[in-house]
Amino acid sequence: MEKMMRRSLLAAAAAVMIGGGAGAQELRVGVQNMAPFLDPGRDFSNVGSQFYVNAFDPMIGKDHTRIESAWLPGIATAWKQVSPTVMELTLRDDVVFHNGEKMTAEDVVFSIERIINPTFPPYNVRKRDTLPNIAAVEMVDARTVRVIAAKPEPLFETLLNTQQTMIVPKKYIAGLTGDPNQLENTDYEAFALKPVGTGAYRIAEFIPNQRLVYVRHDAYWGPKAPLAKVTITRIPELSSRITALKNGEVDIITNVPPDQLSVLEGDAKLKVEGMVTPIFHVIIFNTQNPKMANPKLRQALSLAIDRKTLNEALWGGRAVVPSSHTYPQFGALYMPELNTFEYNPAKARQLLKEAGYDGFPIRFDTGAAYYTNALLAAQAIQEMWAEVGVKMQINVAEPWTGQDPTMMARNWSNPLYFPDPVGSFGIMWAPTGNSATEGRFKPDAAYEAMWERFRFSTDLAERKKAYAELMGWIKENPPVLPLYQPYESYGLRRGVAWKPLPGHIPYVLDFRAGKLVLGAN
Amino acid sequence: MAGFLLRKAGRMAITLWVIATVVFAATRLTGTPIDFLMPEGLDAASRAEMIAYWGLDRPVWDQYVAYWSALLRGDFGLGFMERRPVSTIFAERLGQSATLLGTTLLVTIGVGVPLGVLTAMWRGRALGSAVLLVAFLGYAIPNFVFAILLLLVFSFLLHWLPSAGSATPLHYIMPTLALSAYFVAALVRYTRNAMLDVLGQDYMRTAWAKGLAPHVVMLKHGLRNALIPVITVIGLQMTTLVSGAVVIETVFSWNGVGDLLVGATLRRDYPVLQFGVLVVACAVVVVNTLVDLAYAAVDPRVRLA
Numbered sequence: 045m046e047k048m049m050r051r052s053l054l055a056a057a058a059a060v061m062i063g064g065g066a067g068a069q070e071l072r073v074g075v076q077n078m079a080p081f082l083d084p085g086r087d088f089s090n091v092g093s094q095f096y097v098n099a100f101d102p103m104i105g106k107d108h109t110r111i112e113s114a115w116l117p118g119i120a121t122a123w124k125q126v127s128p129t130v131m132e133l134t135l136r137d138d139v140v141f142h143n144g145e146k147m148t149a150e151d152v153v154f155s156i157e158r159i160i161n162p163t164f165p166p167y168n169v170r171k172r173d174t175l176p177n178i179a180a181v182e183m184v185d186a187r188t189v190r191v192i193a194a195k196p197e198p199l200f201e202t203l204l205n206t207q208q209t210m211i212v213p214k215k216y217i218a219g220l221t222g223d224p225n226q227l228e229n230t231d232y233e234a235f236a237l238k239p240v241g242t243g244a245y246r247i248a249e250f251i252p253n254q255r256l257v258y259v260r261h262d263a264y265w266g267p268k269a270p271l272a273k274v275t276i277t278r279i280p281e282l283s284s285r286i287t288a289l290k291n292g293e294v295d296i297i298t299n300v301p302p303d304q305l306s307v308l309e310g311d312a313k314l315k316v317e318g319m320v321t322p323i324f325h326v327i328i329f330n331t332q333n334p335k336m337a338n339p340k341l342r343q344a345l346s347l348a349i350d351r352k353t354l355n356e357a358l359w360g361g362r363a364v365v366p367s368s369h370t371y372p373q374f375g376a377l378y379m380p381e382l383n384t385f386e387y388n389p390a391k392a393r394q395l396l397k398e399a400g401y402d403g404f405p406i407r408f409d410t411g412a413a414y415y416t417n418a419l420l421a422a423q424a425i426q427e428m429w430a431e432v433g434v435k436m437q438i439n440v441a442e443p444w445t446g447q448d449p450t451m452m453a454r455n456w457s458n459p460l461y462f463p464d465p466v467g468s469f470g471i472m473w474a475p476t477g478n479s480a481t482e483g484r485f486k487p488d489a490a491y492e493a494m495w496e497r498f499r500f501s502t503d504l505a506e507r508k509k510a511y512a513e514l515m516g517w518i519k520e521n522p523p524v525l526p527l528y529q530p531y532e533s534y535g536l537r538r539g540v541a542w543k544p545l546p547g548h549i550p551y552v553l554d555f556r557a558g559k560l561v562l563g564a565n
Numbered sequence: 566m567a568g569f570l571l572r573k574a575g576r577m578a579i580t581l582w583v584i585a586t587v588v589f590a591a592t593r594l595t596g597t598p599i600d601f602l603m604p605e606g607l608d609a610a611s612r613a614e615m616i617a618y619w620g621l622d623r624p625v626w627d628q629y630v631a632y633w634s635a636l637l638r639g640d641f642g643l644g645f646m647e648r649r650p651v652s653t654i655f656a657e658r659l660g661q662s663a664t665l666l667g668t669t670l671l672v673t674i675g676v677g678v679p680l681g682v683l684t685a686m687w688r689g690r691a692l693g694s695a696v697l698l699v700a701f702l703g704y705a706i707p708n709f710v711f712a713i714l715l716l717l718v719f720s721f722l723l724h725w726l727p728s729a730g731s732a733t734p735l736h737y738i739m740p741t742l743a744l745s746a747y748f749v750a751a752l753v754r755y756t757r758n759a760m761l762d763v764l765g766q767d768y769m770r771t772a773w774a775k776g777l778a779p780h781v782v783m784l785k786h787g788l789r790n791a792l793i794p795v796i797t798v799i800g801l802q803m804t805t806l807v808s809g810a811v812v813i814e815t816v817f818s819w820n821g822v823g824d825l826l827v828g829a830t831l832r833r834d835y836p837v838l839q840f841g842v843l844v845v846a847c848a849v850v851v852v853n854t855l856v857d858l859a860y861a862a863v864d865p866r867v868r869l870a
Contacts, residue, residue, distance in 0.1 A: 081646075252646070254657075
């Protein structure tokens, strides 16, 4: 009897504790990873990009419900390209930062300036990969700024919509440490721990690698946020995330792999939302390793991989196998017709013969669990390469080996950082991109000329033609092979109407007005 | 007593210096954290700038001297990943980890020792065998398997207990059970064996013959003599307990010290790792000292002078 009473007391207490936390306007999210710091200008990571949209605004907004780019007013109410190299923007005058200070043109100039003329080393990298062509930002008057490019810039809108150009408060940052009128490295570091933006939610609490709490920003210039509070907690273990959702401790969980979907779908109180994500899981080759130098060998390795079978077996057919390095998010530059990558084992065998491949083992580097399904995919590809007579040695190790001269082949991912081929293919394969910088990819003069036409031509048809030529070059001399676009799934409590949106970069958790409804059926 | 504590403190300092030095060297031997701190595709100039920014361009010897001079000033450095004082990072997490270790230790001693005494008294009876059987199970099941079983029953199926985090006392029930099962089982067996050794001694027969009350015989004459090996075992198990907590914190998403140390090891976050190992080493050294003091408390023959 006593035991029974104790048990029911325990159960009642548990129900209070578990069900307690969340009111009608509160959302609790369990994520696989929490960011170590939050600064939209400095961050390029898939973990960090989940969290910026709710708390920060770029100058030019975007309709994220649409897959192709449709620009909307943001911090800027209007913009006009006054010459091929100059964009003029008119700013709102009712923008208030989360700390209560009014946003000025000076903040806008500073936000871009800190990246294009960096004094804090981490911004260097963002200057190189995102804003290499932006030469200056000028304040024309209190409500007008000009962004000036070095070469004619066809991507002004796209670049001024990126996470890296979101607006941050100058005075607040300068005042965080040391001299309140000086911008010191320690100011930027302190900002990344106590971030302040202009977005619909302010960041009320941020414990790096652990927890993030958003609270509605009542002075927001746009539509009011639908939730009073959002608590985001890191729950790194998959089984723990699923248990927390089933147990009613959280309302949404991220990173549910395909083989776990049935666990959630079988529960009447839960549901699953998902999307083909604009990120490629890829295989890259070190073209500068003498063993891998022959383009015919690399072509053969690419042709030997049956990506449709990988999709069926690893992703239940929900992923997308691309024909070229292209996403629907590219809009007019989406070119699936290019057929850059295909499966043809007979041709692979022929090319191996022509390349004189003598059976030497090819080392394939992969982390154990960094990418979903990565190790399984490596093992399947090992079999596929064996089918055409290539020996693969799987080397499981965590460190990045992209700059290692002995690297031969490895897996990687290539996200969409902004919706243009420059913002995905270009980040990694531009003549000054990551791969060339790390020395495993060496474009020739012809490639560089094609790149210049593609990157800076203001004529869309010309850009399209040049990108097709670049893909032709890549087909003949492959440094990369996109395997598939993964299907990312989220588990939700049934009453939560939310889903990932195709107009965002990968993994963004958007809880702004119109993007989420609680208490829905 | 003062002399004992002084000598102990001296030995403790040497131990900590050796540990800190070994950790300092070992972390740097496994490679640079720069690949984890910075994005892929850094050009050589930015890379060099970043390495200098983190202070990793200086010769290892310089870094070592700087580390110690800061340490002696009470400055434990900034974590590479979070760029915050490591003492702050730990302070956020230490409370819940220490509480988990504390509740586990209490359950272990509070349940393990009495059960050990009882099973010794119940030797040859069904009840005693039943307790031993359960203890063997607790000893044999890996803690993470037991933890997942608990989660499955009490969170996933019954929805009685919260599964993730450490916000309320209810959050402590399953992690404490999962972590203490092994140690309770171990302690039951050690205490039982130690008691059985003692029960056959002449002075026990004398105690019974004097007509003392059973609880006086068992506790004052029996348990007190049996406790010496039991205390040794508790001291030795402390390090196992800390490493067990790493696993249990992961299963129950505790964001505790164990989780922090695993992350720091994977990303080669030197300052966090160095501080964390020092904290754990300090804890173990302090517990060992307490064990020495406990010997003296239960055995007057042990002198601390």
